[in-house]
Amino acid sequence: MDVKEGNELKEFNMLYKEVDELYHRIALEIGLSDSAFFILYSIVEFGDGCLQKDIADHYFISRKTINSSIKNLESNGLIELKKGKRRDMHIYLTQAGQKFVEEKMMPVFELENGVFEEFTGEECRQLIQLTKKYVMLCREKIKETYHLSSEDL
Template identity: 40%
Template sequence: MMQAEEAQLQYMHLYKKMDAVYYQMAIAQKLTPSEMDIYYTICVLGDGCLQRDVCNLALTSKQTINSALKKMEKQGLLQLETGKGREKHIHLTAAGQQKSDACVQPIYIAEQQAFSEMTEPEREQLVALTDKFIRLLQKYGAEHLPEAPKEE
């Protein structure tokens, strides 16, 4: 039986390993992580999704995504369309769609293949236990973290 501390270390190692796998896939496709997040969100939600959607799905700040969007717009990979209020819809250009199809679609398909090789109970358990761990970490992290020292 695995002790809690050993499981914690193994889980953190796996989390970092998964993060590194995604980073390496992005770099291999000559994409920054933010560009990968933008293309991935469009791949999942479709053309015309909002900047807010990218931020929510990728858990990335608006400033970071906005900078990447501006860069990609200058490169002719996408166009930003103003929606209601301050909403910005993201539309890939033909060049952006071609890059997404070539670089991000294969990653999305690899994820689908990996999940399809797991049984339905395994997929459900993976998602449920990861969600539970995150909720518990938020709970105990918020309760036990000391206040950060004030900068002078």
């Protein structure tokens, strides 16, 4: 088996996992599972009333995992579900959830914004452009290698 010489791929993979680990540590620090963290993060990002399927699709988390975490957040009194059209369930923060988000989640957004403020506008554009290119090329190579359709990815 040929593996590309050089450390770029190893370094990229390490950095990706390190960012993932940083968010995992934040979630643990504030008493949440990773999926519960991203559910609350999504509610802040998308607004109260977002859908379970939107969170699953946006963060590439299985709907089963999202559903399980939603039940835990609901039993902890942080969110409530309200029926929408057909089987759609909208997620809303309770009063306790709003307080939790304000105290525990908003500092994460402030931290992230602070990081991006350290970049120049050009650095931000390059980071996003190169990351998009990496994802696009990975998707193409995966489709070719595993004979998948666009709907599979």
